[in-house]
Amino acid sequence: MSAVVRLQEEDFSLDTEIVALRASSQRIGGIATFLGCARDFSEGRQVSEISFDAYQPMALAEMEKLRLDAIERFSLIDARLVHRLGTVRAGDNIVLIATGAEHRAPALEACRWLIDELKARAPIWKKEITPQGDAWVTPHP
Amino acid sequence: MIRVLFFGPVAERVGLRQTDLPFREGLRWQDVRDEMRTRHGEAFAFVAIVAVNGVRVSEQHNTPLTDGAEIAFMSNFSGG
Numbered sequence: 001m002s003a004v005v006r007l008q009e010e011d012f013s014l015d016t017e018i019v020a021l022r023a024s025s026q027r028i029g030g031i032a033t034f035l036g037c038a039r040d041f042s043e044g045r046q047v048s049e050i051s052f053d054a055y056q057p058m059a060l061a062e063m064e065k066l067r068l069d070a071i072e073r074f075s076l077i078d079a080r081l082v083h084r085l086g087t088v089r090a091g092d093n094i095v096l097i098a099t100g101a102e103h104r105a106p107a108l109e110a111c112r113w114l115i116d117e118l119k120a121r122a123p124i125w126k127k128e129i130t131p132q133g134d135a136w137v138t139p140h141p
Numbered sequence: 142m143i144r145v146l147f148f149g150p151v152a153e154r155v156g157l158r159q160t161d162l163p164f165r166e167g168l169r170w171q172d173v174r175d176e177m178r179t180r181h182g183e184a185f186a187f188v189a190i191v192a193v194n195g196v197r198v199s200e201q202h203n204t205p206l207t208d209g210a211e212i213a214f215m216s217n218f219s220g221g
Contacts, residue, residue: 036221052220053148053149053152054148054220055146055148055192055195055213055215057195058192058195058196058213059220061195083220083221094221095220095221115221118220118221119218119219119220119221120218121218122218122220122221123148123190123192123213123215123218123220124218124219124220124221125148125149125150125216125218125219125220126219126220127149136149136150136153136216136219137219138217138219139217139218139219
């Protein structure tokens with residue numbers, strides 16, 4: 001079975017991650033997911049691809065810490081985080097957060113918290129590839 | 142030796158992803174920053190986050206570096 005926190009170039013499967021999350025415990029009563037995708041339009045420009053750079057050891061350590069923090073903070077039963085690196089095309093998957101809890105509220109709250117914290121704490125950068133040239137993305141609130 | 146790392150927008154502007162500096166006793170991360178800023182001043186306008194051995198540090202962090210330390214100079218993150 002794949003690791004619960006991963007950085008990888010290849011695509012991931014939402015279904016596979018949910019199956020793995022459900023397999024971790026039958027106490028799970030609610031699963032929430034956030035799936036980040038590559039948009040084909042940004043800041044008024046067509047975007048064909050997005051490339052990612054990362055300080056991989058630190059990014060992975062931060063994501064593993066975030067998962068443990070979320071499990072404790074929201075009493076989750078389990079959580080999985082996957083972020084792609086390399087280059088993705090418009091429409092492709094970028095990031096997946098999946099949280100499992102006994103009830104829906106903590107699963108949903110943890111999912112929102114995890115993606116917000118990942119954006120702030122994981123050293124990953126994205127560059128949009130457009131017909132007008134490439135541009136590093138400025139963080140969004 | 143001190144290993145200096147650059148990523149994303151900072152690496153692009155510096156034109157390097159990695160460089161080494163000789164270690165000396167008492168060296169702090171701020172000394173490395175000052176040296177790198179002298180070499181790559183324009184790129185350092187984008188540096189917002191610094192990590193020593195994979196842990197974020199603040200200006201108040203004054204612990205001397207150890208030989209073999211790794212320092213990353215980074216812009217604000219934009220993953221996700």
